[in-house]
Amino acid sequence: MDKIIEKKRFNKKTILTIAGVVLFVALVAYGYNLSLSKVYKADADKVTVSKVIYGDFEDVVLLNASVVPLTSVIVSSPEGGTVAEIFTENGASVEKGTPLLRIANPNALSSYTSSETSITEQINQLRKLRLDLEQNQRVMSQDMMEIENSLRTATRKYKIDSTLYSKKVITQQEFNISSQDYEYYEGRKKILKEAVKQENQSRVMQLQQIDFSITRMNESLETIRQNIENMTIKAPVAGRLSSYDPVIGKSYGANEMLGKIDVLQGYKLQAGVDEYYVNRVKEGQSANCEFNGKTYQLTVKKVIPEVTAGQFQVELTFEKDAPEGLRRGLSMQVKLTLSDNSKSLLLAQGQFFQSTGGSWAFVVKEGKATKRTIKIGRKNYLYYEVLEGLQKGEEVITSSYDQFNQYDIIEIDK
Template sequence: MDKIIEKKTWTVRRWLSVVGGLLVLSGLIYLIVAGSGGGVLKVERDRLTVGTVVKQGFEETIPITGAVQPLQSIFITATEGGTVQEIFVEDGAMVEQGDPLLRLTNANLMLDFMNRETQIIEQINNLRNTRLQIEQNKRTQSQQLIDADYQYKEAYRQFRIDSVLMRDSVISVSQFEASQNNAHYQKQRRDFTARNLAREESIQNLQLSRIDASIGLMERNLTAIRSNLENLTVRAPITGELTGFNHFLGQRKAQGENLGQVDLMSGFIVRCQVDEFYLARISQGLDAVYTLSGNEHPLRVTKVLPQVTNGQFTVEMEFLDSIPPSITRGQTLQIRLKLSNRSTALTVPRGGFYQSTGGNWVFVLDGEDRAVKRDVELGRQSTEFIEVLSGLEEGEQIILNSYTTFGDASQLEINKN
């Protein structure tokens, strides 16, 4: 008799199909979660700072620090080295141009000066004696020409008298010829003396010119040597306030050493150190403002020194309005430098989120209890706001806090206390 075989409800194949389906479903769920960029993180509302997207007037600015400096400062250097012998003024004193500040002593310089002065004076005296001799020769030669001219005129006068006497047969032919020969000789003698004097005078004038030039050069050298001694007395180069002037008696100062500076107190400038990142964007004529006692005051860039040192370059600014009486040398000012003109733009407040995301994404509030991650594009910045280029709409709100504690969360669940 045949047996009836009961069919099993769950076969092995069926079990495998169910397990496989569950694995596929799990995989799809994982992909969906992974594609969302992270999970949900619960945060407390009172620990969040929220900012609203606003359309408003915007200008790109950067915060920098400036130091008030005198309009002009002249450094004082030791023209000659020496030992401090006398100090006439103290650091911080107001001085007039030419006022003595301190006196140095230098025995070697004094000895060298005396030796060189003696040599130069001796050379000058020798040249002057030579000049006197040449002048004496010129006078002698001039006197010789005068004598020769006189002798010629006398001989010619006698010749004319003898010519009349000869015609009247008063004198002999030999006497007449002697008178004639003498007149001719005296004329040649005078002409020769005149030519010789002219030639000698040209040479003597050249010699005198060279001697005068040499004497002048030596006198200038002597003056320069004497001025080196005068340089041992250090004087104020301009009228102003003496600063950095700290010395004591007996202190040795090298030639060229900085001894301090005199600040021209008729005005001030502001000198700032700026990050080299902005070097290509800062130029002469840019405006800036600083705040003092709650009031804003305008500045303007007058000079950009492009040399970069330790990642910074120097910018100088001028005061555009009257300088407040409370401004002093060395005072630090907090400045906002304007890199663009004011225009209407979509903006969000600055916050720690920018350092966390580089301005590439933000958490946008979706209702009151949730914030979602969204890609954005941010642009220019000021000291208070950041320009929104895309990804946000006016009126939306974002979380401004730093996102470092949010991990990889793509959504924030906001709990209210």
């Protein structure tokens, strides 16, 4: 008789499979745990560690400023064209009205000449019309004189004939002729007098219009002649010519800058400021600089908030006379004060800020650095102001995090 063999619940193959699955899960779990705590080993001489201190936060920013003239005037041509002649060189001292260069523009010159001829003809026509009006006035004046003379003669004859007719010396027909002549000339005088009055009123208005038109046309002529003369560019003010590099044949557009004239009446400083401070730098703030061993006080005169290449521009003027020996283009370091000093936790500046934006940092303890959330406030040329997350005496890696930015723990090998 056959014997029933019971099948084992866990055979060797099954046990091995289960063991393999458990080992795989363990390895995955271990790997995941490692991924949560990435460790990077760094040499101590390749990282910078700074200690958090407590002290006065000097709210200033250092600027690299350039010396520029207090006033510069742009030289440009009202009319575009090509450079035909050059009379002065860059860096030359010029007086107001000194010829700098001549611009050639045949099309513009032809247009100006044509306009000048046309306006001159119109002015001549208006002047002729004025003469005609004056001539007409003289003719009417002569007519009035003749009428008045004839009326006086007719009046005298009418009075004489009236007396003679009353005495029956002359006939009715002779008296009627005298009477008609008197009435005729008297009527003509009234009509001519009214015509002269209307003519005078009209003539006055026409003469005013003619004078106004001639004046405007003469102004236009003067403008045209000035434009022709302006093709020779002259110095608008006295000073030193700069940014001036014309070449014979080079073309310029209308009102394009040809150069600048620095008015030699003092200097100011111009500096680029990091965009980080764009909301903190304001006109009227104080600053200082050193030159030849002396400290000079400055004031922010103008802030140009437009950010270019990560910077905006400011202009600073000396509170008193500028130092002797300043020259355009000299570089000077300026310390700009943003607010009064205050007590605060301080952390030395470093490249870690570029990686974290000041939102976290690696804090060192017993040779091991771990990530910690922090809050950075203001900064100056030496320190960041620590608002949260750090205590006095703690150490922080302040050098660049580029190599270990993705790690959670940094082990520093000494």
